[in-house]
Amino acid sequence: MKDARDWVQLIFVVLGGVLALVAFFQNLRQRRVENALKFISLFRDGLQPDDLKHWHELFVSSSELAGAKHGQYKKEWEQFAPIAEYFKEGAPDGHAIARMATALDVVCHQVVSKVADPLTVYYELGQLLESMHDWLCAIPGVEGKKTLLESSYPSIARFFANYKPRPNGWPSRVYAFIE
DSSP: OOHHHHHHHHHHHHHHHHHHHHHHHHHHHHHHHHHHHHHHHHHHSSTTTTHHHHHHHHHHHHGGGGGGTTTEEEETTEEEGGGGGGSSSTTTTTTHHHHHHHHHHHHHHHHTTSSSSSHHHHHHHHHHHHHHHHHHHTBBSTTTSHHHHHHHHHHHHHHHHHHHHHHTOOOOSSSSOOO
């Protein structure tokens, strides 16, 4: 009788431990989602009033439909310029794109550090992240790095290297359409 009671106690202890672990990991996942939502909110609060408008203008003018090649945007009529102009002194947008890239790098750092949930961040900021990633990959880097992405925005680079949202088909919010 004592042996049976000991076995029952062991089963309850093991089941309790498994339940505690499952609850711990679910709580950890929920905390990452909450942190992601906080960082997304901080990103949006940090934007100046016309920042998204400047991003939209560059997004449209750097598309293939505008006639722009990768790494370029359409300035006027048939004039094209490198997107690198947006990351230099005297940027045409008052440094809105560079500010957004820096803020996105901070958010991506939290994701890469496993503090925030990557799916939530990508769902809310995916189109912005994709466009910044593409633009920054087209700009030559400094300090012996291949691109500006690797030299100045390493967390965005690590986010795309670690999670590969494009081939995994992650959904994201659409900020702009190109027609």
